[in-house]
Amino acid sequence: xxxxxxxxxxxxxxxxxxxxxxxxxxxxxxxxxxxxxxLAFAVAIPMFGYANVGLAMDGTLPANILAYGLGLGVLAGAxxxxxxxxxxYADPLLLPLATLLNGLGLVMLWRLDKAGKLLRNNFPxxxxxxxxxxxxxxxxxxxxxxxxxxxxxxxYTYISMVLALVLLAxxxxxxxxxxxxxxxxxxxxxxxxxQPGEFAKIILTIFFAGFLMVKKDALALASRKFMGLYLPRGxxxxxxxxxxxxxxxxxVFETDLGTSFLxxxxxxxxxxxxxxxxxxxxxxxxxxxxxxxxxxxSERHVKTRINAWLDPMAAFGPxxxxxxxxxxxxxxxxxxxxxxVGTGLGQGRSWLIQFAAKSDFILGSFGEELGLTGLMxxxxxxxxxxxxxxxxxxxxxxxxxxxxxxxxxSAFALQVFVVxxxxxxxxxxxxxxxxxxxxxxxxxxANWALIAVLMKISDTARRPAAEPTPEPVxxxxxxxxxxxxxxxxxxxxDQSRGASS
Numbered sequence: 001x002x003x004x005x006x007x008x009x010x011x012x013x014x015x016x017x018x019x020x021x022x023x024x025x026x027x028x029x030x031x032x033x034x035x036x037x038x039l040a041f042a043v044a045i046p047m048f049g050y051a052n053v054g055l056a057m058d059g060t061l062p063a064n065i066l067a068y069g070l071g072l073g074v075l076a077g078a079x080x081x082x083x084x085x086x087x088x089y090a091d092p093l094l095l096p097l098a099t100l101l102n103g104l105g106l107v108m109l110w111r112l113d114k115a116g117k118l119l120r121n122n123f124p125x126x127x128x129x130x131x132x133x134x135x136x137x138x139x140x141x142x143x144x145x146x147x148x149x150x151x152x153x154x155x156y157t158y159i160s161m162v163l164a165l166v167l168l169a170x171x172x173x174x175x176x177x178x179x180x181x182x183x184x185x186x187x188x189x190x191x192x193x194x195q196p197g198e199f200a201k202i203i204l205t206i207f208f209a210g211f212l213m214v215k216k217d218a219l220a221l222a223s224r225k226f227m228g229l230y231l232p233r234g235x236x237x238x239x240x241x242x243x244x245x246x247x248x249x250x251x252v253f254e255t256d257l258g259t260s261f262l263x264x265x266x267x268x269x270x271x272x273x274x275x276x277x278x279x280x281x282x283x284x285x286x287x288x289x290x291x292x293x294x295x296x297x298s299e300r301h302v303k304t305r306i307n308a309w310l311d312p313m314a315a316f317g318p319x320x321x322x323x324x325x326x327x328x329x330x331x332x333x334x335x336x337x338x339x340x341v342g343t344g345l346g347q348g349r350s351w352l353i354q355f356a357a358k359s360d361f362i363l364g365s366f367g368e369e370l371g372l373t374g375l376m377x378x379x380x381x382x383x384x385x386x387x388x389x390x391x392x393x394x395x396x397x398x399x400x401x402x403x404x405x406x407x408x409x410s411a412f413a414l415q416v417f418v419v420x421x422x423x424x425x426x427x428x429x430x431x432x433x434x435x436x437x438x439x440x441x442x443x444x445x446a447n448w449a450l451i452a453v454l455m456k457i458s459d460t461a462r463r464p465a466a467e468p469t470p471e472p473v474x475x476x477x478x479x480x481x482x483x484x485x486x487x488x489x490x491x492x493x494d495q496s497r498g499a500s501s
Contacts, residue, residue, distance in 0.1 A: 046103030056346030132441035136448030157210030258430030342371030
């Protein structure tokens with residue numbers, strides 16, 4: 001039976017039923033109300049912590065608790081409105097998770113500022129951190145407004161490479177201060193300072209995503225198999241060798257363990273995702289450990305940090321080494337005194353670590369006052385941010401978006417691992433900043449930009465495809481002439497009437 005319409009070109013009944021069953025793009029839930037509800041919880045939890053600190057330390061609620069809650073709520077609300085307007089189909093959890101981490105960091109900084117009044121050289125950090133958080137959310141809104149489509153970033157692949165290298169190399173030309181402990185990772189102009197490596201990780205990810213999208217097929221080729229591994233061709237080793245040398249140069253000239261590890265690890269992870277070759281992971285690990293071993297034996301600053309990692313309690317012995325550090329040992333004792341459930345917010349003594357309790361070792365402060373349970377909850381929030389980023393990569397429809405989402409999520413995860421590993425004694429301390437929690441304006445601003453780009457990718461990935469305009473179904477034309485009323489021989493109506501008469 002023919003499926004063509006014979007009733008004036010209308011859609012057949014079966015086709016009309018299928019069209020009625022389709023979901024229009026406007027009917028797909030965008031989950032913005034879910035995001036708003038989760039944001040309310042993300043603001044309420046830090047407010048509860050803020051009240052808890054005030055009650056524990058002063059016996060009364062903080063006088064400015066409503067102002068703090070209102071300020072954090074206004075910032076979160078502005079970000080939500082920008083997402084609702086410019087990325088309506090973005091992931092609904094990324095913004096609440098980032099807001100929760102940022103709010104918890106502000107609470108802990110205020111608690112440490114309040115306890116550190118008796119310490120020398122204790123500079124309050126809460127006001128500056130709140131200002132930087134506002135600038136970070138402002139940049140978040142700017143990305144939502146200006147970045148119409150993440151695929152536009154692919155046009156600037158090699159420009160991103162040049163800009164990232166300039167940002168990474170710039171601190172080497174500025175003098176370091178005594179309180180920087182030998183690391184040249186800041187650019188200072190009077191009292192103002194910026195850490196360009198925090199922004200370089202995003203720009204480098206854009207370059208890696210654009211480069212690997214074009215070169216992934218060539219890099220996936222293998223020349224031979226050795227011990228179960230597919231060895232890449234010699235000419236394809238060029239990119240990884242260049243990145244390895246650049247990471248070593250950063251480590252040597254800027255004595256920056258964290259950025260060097262993040263830089264090289266990010267490229268190896270993205271290379272593995274693009275090519276699916278395990279051999280790249282093996283080569284990356286071998287080259288990373290080899291380069292680190294060479295630098296550790298020749299660079300004094302790196303060697304000092306490795307010795308402090310190997311013997312964190314050396315500073316408390318009868319004959320402490322000249323360049324030993326008490327901070328790692330103090331942080332381990334702080335984590336140990338917190339136990340399983342912690343001492344309670346405002347009731348620990350991690351402020352004795354002095355300035356590092358707010359920056360490098362803020363996880364020690366959380367671990368003491370929230371305990372192992374609270375610290376695992378913080379890590380779970382970080383894990384959810386990474387998981388949502390990787391889920392965005394799986395949902396992305398274009399290869400550049402997939403690689404960019406994987407790279408940004410991996411950079412975030414690597415930074416959390418490097419900082420947490422250094423604080424807990426798993427790996428040598430690197431001096432990087434814990435995203436959103438620790439004191440550091442550059443880190444807060446850069447990580448808000450990272451969340452914004454991830455949300456723009458998720459908006460494109462989750463946005464329903466536009467329904468194609470249905471073409472009209474052609475109707476079967478009616479025959480013209482004598483055959484219209486029957487086969488030949490029956491005649492026309494006039495002939496039939498004449499014959500009957």
